Amino acid sequence: MAQEIFKRYELKYLITRAEHEALREAILGRMAYDTYGDPEGKYNIVSLYFESDQKDIYFETMNKLRFRQKLRLRVYDQATLASPSFIEIKQKFTNVVNKRRTVIPLHEAYDVLSQPFSEEQSGSIDASNPQILREALHFRDLYALKPATVVSYDRQAFSGTVKGEEDLRVTFDYNLMCRDDDLSIENGPEGTYFTDPNLVILEVKVSNSVPFWLARILSEFEFYKQGFSKFCTSMDVLEGKIVPEPFIREVLT
Numbered sequence: 001m002a003q004e005i006f007k008r009y010e011l012k013y014l015i016t017r018a019e020h021e022a023l024r025e026a027i028l029g030r031m032a033y034d035t036y037g038d039p040e041g042k043y044n045i046v047s048l049y050f051e052s053d054q055k056d057i058y059f060e061t062m063n064k065l066r067f068r069q070k071l072r073l074r075v076y077d078q079a080t081l082a083s084p085s086f087i088e089i090k091q092k093f094t095n096v097v098n099k100r101r102t103v104i105p106l107h108e109a110y111d112v113l114s115q116p117f118s119e120e121q122s123g124s125i126d127a128s129n130p131q132i133l134r135e136a137l138h139f140r141d142l143y144a145l146k147p148a149t150v151v152s153y154d155r156q157a158f159s160g161t162v163k164g165e166e167d168l169r170v171t172f173d174y175n176l177m178c179r180d181d182d183l184s185i186e187n188g189p190e191g192t193y194f195t196d197p198n199l200v201i202l203e204v205k206v207s208n209s210v211p212f213w214l215a216r217i218l219s220e221f222e223f224y225k226q227g228f229s230k231f232c233t234s235m236d237v238l239e240g241k242i243v244p245e246p247f248i249r250e251v252l253t
Helices: 017-027 056-062 106-113 119-124 130-143 212-220 230-238 244-252
Strands: 005-016 031-033 042-051 067-076 084-093 096-105 146-160 169-179 199-206
Touching: 005 017, 017 146, 017 169, 017 199, 017 212, 042 056, 042 230, 056 067, 056 230, 067 106, 067 130, 084 106, 084 130, 096 106, 096 130, 106 130, 146 230, 169 230
Parallel strands: none
Antiparallel strands: 005 096, 005 199, 031 146, 042 067, 042 146, 067 084, 084 096, 146 169, 169 199
16 A cells, blocks of 8 residues: 655755766665666656645745645556546645645546535545545645646655665656646646756655765765755746756756
């Protein structure tokens, strides 16, 4: 059964493709390719993000409120309306990320997310966790959220193998694209690049602290943590506020 509740720290870095390849080789001795992906831990992610007319979610993130949250609908790899999807609430309080999600057939997810909350309707949906589904629908109604943008990317993921580090995950996201003209996530990863295609988002995800060996490697590579919101950056690109390549190169320098 897919994990439904996560609580962890997420550290983000913007790196080059070449640095991705080098770091991958450096961590393989202590980590393994994620078993949810192909033999090299690779898979595709397509997410539909929800937003209000006032862009409350965008401004909560950009203003770095101590508590902020997002609602999204996500599928993995090639999906159809009959495929499993994930309705997710992602919350961040100070530096701790909490994610709660429920698995639901994609066609049912579209139906339930397009209608006002109804206890009777939510109870009839084939969701793996009905309570999380109700929380997601209440969140949507509280903010008057509507489908806003689709974000997609390829990911290569690694899991900890050493005793005591089973919760450690390292992910590399690349080919980051977005669109708002087609909000059907079963149509796959199509759209406009919202980062330089030669760059990768590295994320280190851990329940407590980063293991010393990994912290040392990140320091040797001279990687520095920086905030990066896929949702907000995609919104800025789609609205013409930033041009992806110059923006990201400026951030890196």
